[in-house]
Amino acid sequence: MPMKRLFILLLMLPLWVVSCSDDEDILPEQQKKIESFMRNTLRLVDEEELDEGSRLPFYTRMAGRSVYRYINEEDYYNPERENFPEVTSSSKVSLTFRNYVFEGKKISGIPDGGITEDNIQSVTPPFYTNDPAFEEYMYMVGLTPGVWKFEPLVIDMRRPHILKGVAVALKGCRQGDAVQVYMTYDMAYGDDENIYMVPKESPVAVFLEVMKVE
Numbered sequence: 001m002p003m004k005r006l007f008i009l010l011l012m013l014p015l016w017v018v019s020c021s022d023d024e025d026i027l028p029e030q031q032k033k034i035e036s037f038m039r040n041t042l043r044l045v046d047e048e049e050l051d052e053g054s055r056l057p058f059y060t061r062m063a064g065r066s067v068y069r070y071i072n073e074e075d076y077y078n079p080e081r082e083n084f085p086e087v088t089s090s091s092k093v094s095l096t097f098r099n100y101v102f103e104g105k106k107i108s109g110i111p112d113g114g115i116t117e118d119n120i121q122s123v124t125p126p127f128y129t130n131d132p133a134f135e136e137y138m139y140m141v142g143l144t145p146g147v148w149k150f151e152p153l154v155i156d157m158r159r160p161h162i163l164k165g166v167a168v169a170l171k172g173c174r175q176g177d178a179v180q181v182y183m184t185y186d187m188a189y190g191d192d193e194n195i196y197m198v199p200k201e202s203p204v205a206v207f208l209e210v211m212k213v214e
Contacts, residue, residue, distance in 0.1 A: 030184040030203045031065045033104050037182070038068055041106055062168050066187045069169040072178040084174040085213035087157065093170060094152040094212040098126040098134065102182055102203040109207070110137060127197040131209075152211050163188050166206055179208040 038044045044059045057073040075081065087093055100107055107124045110133045115123065123137060132150040160167040165183030173179055188204035189195045198204070 026201055027066070027184055027186065034068050034102070034182045034184070034203060035065075037102075037104055038070070042070065044070055063165070063187060066184045067165045067168045068182040070180040070182075071173065075174075075177045078176075081174055081176075084176055087170045087173045087210065087213055089157055089171065091157045092214040093155045093157060093210060095155065095170075096129075096131045096152055096209045096211060097166075098129040098131050098207040100124060100126050100205045100207075101198055102205040107205060107207070110134060115140065126207075131207075163204070163206065165204070166208070169206075170208070170210075173208075173210050175210055175213040177208075177210045179210065181206045181208065 038059045039046075042059070043057070045054075045056050047058045047060045050056060050058055055073070055077050057070070059068050059070045061067070062069055085091075098109070105124075108122055110123060111119045115137045117140075120137070120140060125137075125141065126134065128148075129138075130148070130150055130153055135148070135150045138148055155162060155170075157167070157170065160170075163183070165181055165187035168187070169179065169181040169183075182203065182205045184203050185191070185201040188202070189198055191201050193200045
């Protein structure tokens with residue numbers, strides 16, 4: 001399969017991909033791992049535990065306990081946020097994204113000031129991204145120019161041919177939000193063994209910037 005087509009599949013995998021694994025322990029283990037990470041590493045509060053009027057950073061459980069969403073608190077508590085367009089089931093959304101295999105560790109982006117030979121090892125490499133901040137990084141680690149596109153991805157929420165976990169998490173977000181989405185394998189690539197750089201039945205993290213909502 002041509003490399004360009006392969007990378008596109010990493011985010012644009014159809015929604016009908018589902019798990020048929022016989023290992024009933026995987027989902028509970030992944031849910032526990034993600035929830036522990038949200039609480040103990042990111043220091044977030046479960047939205048259901050927030051006191052009225054609280055402005056603490058929090059995460060939201062979605063699709064049962066299979067999708068976990070964190071909207072940057074500076075964005076969420078922005079007093080102007082309610083005036084920004086909201087993502088609904090009929091919206092057209094433009095976004096940048098970074099896809100990671102979730103390993104229970106904090107994910108580090110590009111350091112302030114940009115990428116250099118001295119700090120490149122501190123960056124957590126996404127397995128796929130269209131984030132322009134990562135363009136130089138990808139070339140520095142040897143990605144062939146032309147394979148990756150660093151322009152916003154436009155999604156029609158009426159036909160969101162993207163990871164199920166991303167489609168679920170986008171609803172309710174607003175233009176300008178920076179969002180982290182953590183999902184169990186059944187909401188990502190299922191038990192497919194043929195996804196490049198993504199081990200079978202892996203939980204996935206996707207970092208999003210909601211650029212525009214129409």
